[in-house]
């Protein structure tokens with residue numbers, strides 16, 4: 093099943109809406125090698141989700157690693173599965189499907205030897221090395237549940253995740269390498285484990301840097317896998333067995349452990365990877381995301397390997413050694429599909445076209461983007477300069493919770509417009525709703541909801557189904573709320589306008605304003621803080637903090653608190669010390685006022701709307717006056 097014409101797209105979209113069970117059972121049969129094929133499609137519904145998570149393919153059973161490895165051995169055992177390029181462009185590893193299968197089996201049997209069992213949770217805190225994918229697949233082979241924590245997160249963030257999911261084992265590396273800089277991964281894990289102990293830490297040697305060591309707890313990865321076997325039987329698990337937990341930021345409180353299960357997620361990742369990009373035999377596919385985010389899970393590891401693709405893993409950054417690195421890789425590896433983030437493209441476009449034109453990009457056919465709205469100027473640069481006007485640009489809108497692509501053009505099929513994610517994939521039924529939650533028909537702008545379940549969606553929040561229901565299904569009962577704003581034009585094309593909740597998207601990294609606020613208010617001398625996003629030229633959005641603090645509090649202390657409690661990627665871009673926050677008489681901070689002031693920057697924010705409910709309207713004037721000095 094592929095889509096090669098608009099008529100086929102329409103046919104599949106209609107079929108998935110009319111009879112989701114028949115459509116998705118067909119996809120699941122087509123894309124997955126089941127131990128026991130499912131007879132059941134969807135059970136449960138959005139309307140009954142408060143009672144129990146919904147299920148897909150519940151009577152089927154499978155193993156995720158078999159999809160990515162075993163079933164390719166006869167047909168493509170000698171084909172490169174992972175093409176890894178390290179921090180230095182000359183540092184290349186090619187791992188065939190046969191080798192990857194062997195490595196995964198060795199790791200799986202060795203981890204089983206350490207006592208890892210089906211259902212156990214294991215945290216990965218690693219850089220972009222092949223062993224990160226090997227560890228994910230090895231855990232999946234055992235039916236264990238991985239939770240990858242992005243290598244920029246702090247010790248406190250790791251400890252919080254270890255506690256929440258009850259992990260007893262962490263897999264990490266001595267240090268990460270990015271753009272010639274070392275990132276002390278093991279040291280950060282050690283610090284996390286002073287807060288929350290684990291039984292074992294397995295450490296991959298990447299840089300050879302000295303590391304702290306606790307005998308009996310710490311083990312080298314190479315010593316561990318040396319005890320493994322070249323084959324290890326996969327654990328056959330029910331389709332709804334948990335595959336992974338990925339923590340993600342929301343409007344309130346600490347990050348949530350979004351849970352994805354095996355059958356529906358694998359079918360959806362494989363289907364969307366092949367469909368959106370118009371995948372062909374022989375493609376060299378490069379997604380330059382990090383495995384610590386959902387994009388790395390679905391579109392570096394699970395989707396591409398399930399489809400038997402050669403998937404590129406990239407350890408470095410787009411500007412190392414210079415702004416031509418991506419296109420140098422395209423030339424050297426003859427990459428056909430390239431998938432990146434608008435924030436990097438904006439930086440590279442600013443560096444000048446010479447960095448692009450220096451390299452042969454004739455192998456490219458598809459250019460994908462993900463993670464944040466792509467502005468038309470950047471879209472056009474991607475299309476005209478990088479793609480020499482002959483590539484399909486595929487702007488993919490989706491989320492950690494959707495598991496895979498949701499709204500995007502199908503490469504070479506769907507007509508595109510710079511800045512629009514265009515049309516929903518089969519199975520995705522979007523609706524725009526106004527502020528009264530009434531459905532908007534035809535062209536209009538509102539909040540984006542998805543009305544019908546699809547197999548790749550998150551099933552629950554780890555250990556907190558009530559929070560899952562409250563976060564996504566409380567706004568309109570029976571309908572999934574995305575948290576995004578969106579416009580639909582007269583052609584039915586969708587234009588994502590950004591988050592409408594208290595989530596900020598900085599360089600494609602999703603951050604909760606509540607997390608910043610709790611970090612900032614932890615600093616002695618700070619009374620209150622409110623954090624909002626504001627438009628930022630290269631990052632898409634920046635973090636703007638309004639802080640009420642004693643004169644003794646300095647900027648460095650606030651930055652340090654964010655680094656410590658969230659991670660190195662959590663920075664305050666603009667700080668404004670204010671005499672008070674605009675609050676209603678019942679004490680609720682009126683964020684829409686702060687958002688408007690932050691968006692205006694040093695300009696007048698104009699009409700701030702109804703201020704009559706404010707306890708002290710005078711404070712708004714003072715904040716407006718001070719905005720020009722925010723830095």
Ligand code: PRX
Nearest residue numbers: 462463464465487488489490491492588602
């Ligand atoms: O606001 C949307 C934005 O990223 C959010 C999801 O973030 P996360 O769960 O970290 O997943 C990122 C990778 C899928 C969305 O709610 N977003 C993602 N892709 C796009 C986007 N906004 C506009 N256009 C996109 N293509």
